[in-house]
Amino acid sequence: MAWLDSHAHFDPDRHHAAVIGLASTLGQHDSGLHKHQRGQLLFTRRGCARITLAQQLCLLPPSRAAWIPPLIPHRAVMQQSVDYRSIYLAASLCKDLPPQVCIIDVSPLLRAVLEPITDAAFDSDWTQGRNVHLLGLCLDEIRTATQQPMLLPMPEDKRLAPLLAIPDRLPPTLVVLEQHIGASGRTIGRIFQRETGMGYQQWRQQWRLMRAIELLATGHSLSHSAFELGFASDSAFIAFFRHMTGRTPKAYLD
Incomplete structure (x- = not known):
């Protein structure tokens, strides 16, 4: 030892x-x-x-x-x-x-x-x-x-490279991503399904969950974490967390 x-x-x-x-x-x-x-x-x-x-x-x-x-x-x-x-x-x-x-x-x-x-x-x-x-x-x-479920597969398509550049940054909504890479939502969905096994919205929610746990576990407040992850309120963040894990943020970390 x-x-x-x-x-x-x-x-x-x-x-x-x-x-x-x-x-x-x-x-x-x-x-x-x-x-x-x-x-x-x-x-x-x-x-x-x-x-x-x-x-x-x-x-x-x-x-x-x-x-x-x-x-x-x-x-x-x-x-x-x-x-x-x-x-x-x-x-x-x-x-x-x-x-x-x-x-x-x-x-x-x-x-x-x-x-x-x-x-x-x-x-x-x-x-x-x-x-x-x-x-x-x-x-x-x-x-x-x-x-x-704490592993997040990453897409390999070069058009999506900005997603990988700053892993701490909230991935954009599908509408913003469509405008950014010049591809339809259906095309983006096919790319993610093929390369990650998930649709884009499901992938983005899994990213939010993992980042939420990381923020909370490193001492950030619930309100700060909710804001960073694009939630309109603390209660919306708690509801999301409970839906994804079956527990509140406090219960999960305890």
Whole structure:
């Protein structure tokens, strides 16, 4: 186990044990695009992280975890202070785990076993004793965890590049987008359906949800978040959030 400061970089592939655990509190941090030979479970105890994948944006909200399979290029950007736990699993341990990046709920049991795993020395033996039971519980909890819809596929069409240029900016309405790229709403809808699996309005709503969680989790007020995301009132924002998640913003973050 190691604690890192906000300027540290850690390479789990330099170590030989089947499991490597890491505990860290980072401020503003950008990992840069990279990949591991190992699978990674990244659990944010406080704060949130934005993970960029090939043609996908992924948000890791507080108290959830991101599962990143081996050899998947990714970039993690953390805003403000993020308190997290990370475990890196040898590829041989990942065969029964999800084959794609996903955001999962963290059960009380998974949360509990992550602490002794990240406390363990880097040269620990995970084939016997207490460690083998901790690892077995951890793998089973990852495998059976409920997944959260926190991945947003991005279109590849070059006419839509402005959508990718500033990921913090609210995507335009369909009418504005039609005028901007000179294509009909029907054409735009076909592009999004083909390249993201969603219509434009559905895609834009998913973007708003992910950005709403990011704003709230980094300390912005509900009123500020509602204004930034184009809602006419706080109540309209809360109704949208409840429709998308089944919970109010406060209940979701708690």
